Amino acid sequence: MTAANNIVFTGTEPGDETSLLDILDHVLNSGVIIRGNLVISLAGVDLVFVGLDVILTSVETALRQMQIAALPPKP
């Protein structure tokens, strides 16, 4: 990490809470092959698991809310 005055360059390792949120921002948001790619077979019929997008939205909202609310001190 290098800091000069009011600019900070950090890597991508989870050194603190902020870095963790940055990591989740990247791995949750984007990337190739996103939708409906989990195929569950029941009695020989392939079904597509489509619930993941809904989960992601609620997870992202929860993580954002955590930052806005006062965070308890780390144990």
Add this chain to the structure above:
Amino acid sequence: MATRLNTKPDTAIYLYGITRQAVPSPKVIGVDGSAAVDGLPCAGFVCWISRVSHADFAENLAQNMENLDWLAAAGVRHQRAVAAIAEQTQILPARFGTVFLSETSLQTDVEKRKRTLDADFRRIDGADEWGVKVFTLPAKVELPPAESRTGKDYLKAKAAMLQRRPSKQAKGPDPELQAFGEQLTKLAVAAADGGKVSSGQRGLEWQSSFLLKRADRNKFESLLKKYSKRWTDSRRIEVTGPWPPYSFVSKDSASR
């Protein structure tokens, strides 16, 4: 290998990303905290995968992801695996939670996307992703000179000093920040919105991700430093990277 008939599989295939080149397997722990990360030939590409528990990563994936401790640990392992591969060759990162039931279904899916994947590789060639955030600093307020200062004046000035400027401008984006964004975008291959998770941070005023050719990194840093000097008392800049290009690969469209 024995074939299973009418029984639920125990394992699922977790995908980290796709490369054009085969490289040695990275020495990182897989997303579940124990599996190896292996390369699987896929329609002329290499898919980087771990074989994981079907229960944890298919059946109960949604539930597990709502457990933020589980998600944090697994998310970090995912990023570490992608980053380790990216050190050796260009990778198109997969989103966290991209799981296939079998190697065959993964290979079939990749085969269908060949053209899109080729275009993605061309776009990201020689480039990394960088995140840039701008935070407001607390406003500096002049305290009234000691002789004329009443207790009330002092407290009011002190309160103003502790208050951050509002991070959401009612009138719309700050023109200076817009110029900042435009200049950065000009240096980059592409820009993308970021921050579905990290946008809740206190004092965050502006945020974006950039796909930047490695050859242009110095120019990018110089521009950022120039602005940081201009904003010495008013704003703070945070830069993260280099990231694998999560935000600059094609989202799945109509492969189903």
